[in-house]
Structure formats: C-alpha cells, structure tokens
Amino acid sequence: MKQKPIRCPYCGSTAILKDASYVYGSKSKGGKVYVCSRYPECNSYVGVHPGTNIAKGTLADKQLRFKRIQAHQTFDQIWKNHILSKSDAYRWIADKFCLTAKEAHIGEFDLYMCEQLISESMKILRNNHIPLRAAG
Incomplete structure (x- = not known):
C-alpha cells in the first residue's frame, strides 16, 4: 500500500x-x-x-516543535518517576483527553493540546510531590 x-x-x-x-x-x-x-x-x-x-x-514549525519538547519534558517525568508505567502514562493521555491510542502522541498535538498536557502533567507531578523541573 x-x-x-x-x-x-x-x-x-x-x-x-x-x-x-x-x-x-x-x-x-x-x-x-x-x-x-x-x-x-x-x-x-x-x-x-x-x-x-x-x-x-x-x-511542525519552530514554535510547535519547541512546545512539543516542553510537553515531553513535563509528561515524561510521570513515567520516569514511576508514578505510572510508560504505557499507562500514554493510556492516561488517551483517557484524559478522550483520544484514541493512535492520537495520544505528543507528535500529533497542536499548541493547545501541548499546553493542556503540560498543565495536567504538572498537576500529577505536584500531587505526587515530584519537584517540577523547568521545561525548555
């Protein structure tokens, strides 16, 4: 095909x-x-x-590439700090934003979705007492 x-x-x-x-x-x-x-x-x-x-x-243009990097830096802390496994963390994205598994990838996100993911990821990190690292 x-x-x-x-x-x-x-x-x-x-x-x-x-x-x-x-x-x-x-x-x-x-x-x-x-x-x-x-x-x-x-x-x-x-x-x-x-x-x-x-x-x-x-x-993606420069602005969106930068925002996707920031989103990954924040989101990845969820699974790197063992709050969720990597696969469960991506399942959380799908559930949180009503996406299919295929859509639940930062490489598919626009600026708005990256901002939403950063915000929601930070809530999880705060709730689990993980110190927030500056993104980007």
Whole structure:
C-alpha cells in the first residue's frame, strides 16, 4: 500500500523525505525527516521512526516543535518517576483527553493540546510531590 503524500499544515506544500543532515547539518545524529518542500522558507519538518519512512507525528514549525519538547519534558517525568508505567502514562493521555491510542502522541498535538498536557502533567507531578523541573 502506497503512503499518502504528507502535506505541510502551514503552506499546503508536499513534504519530502530527506536525510536528517538536511535540517540538522553536522549536528545530525542520522536518520530521516519529512521536510516541507518549501524549506527553509517554510520551517516545517518532523522526524521519522528509525529504520522506517513513518513520520513521528505531523509537520511542525519552530514554535510547535519547541512546545512539543516542553510537553515531553513535563509528561515524561510521570513515567520516569514511576508514578505510572510508560504505557499507562500514554493510556492516561488517551483517557484524559478522550483520544484514541493512535492520537495520544505528543507528535500529533497542536499548541493547545501541548499546553493542556503540560498543565495536567504538572498537576500529577505536584500531587505526587515530584519537584517540577523547568521545561525548555
């Protein structure tokens, strides 16, 4: 089954699969990325799962990439501090926000959902007396 073309949510252009060095240059750790065909004018891209051509989420601009990193830094403390297992933590996201398991991934989130996840994750961390670390 052929993969449907990935479209940039910002400009509508088609995304192209490139070596990660196309975006990260010498700082690249290998791998691939889907990049808006208008990159760098349209600064939208997303990483690819290692060894596949499967995107880790939706294309994101600089602001959304930064917010997703912040969301991960906060949320990941839930399972890294053993409040929930990693799989249970992702199940909690799905239940909390009425999402399917496929939708319950930060790489699929927009700015609003990232903010909501950060807020709800911080509540869990506070309730479990986990010191909050500055995100980003």
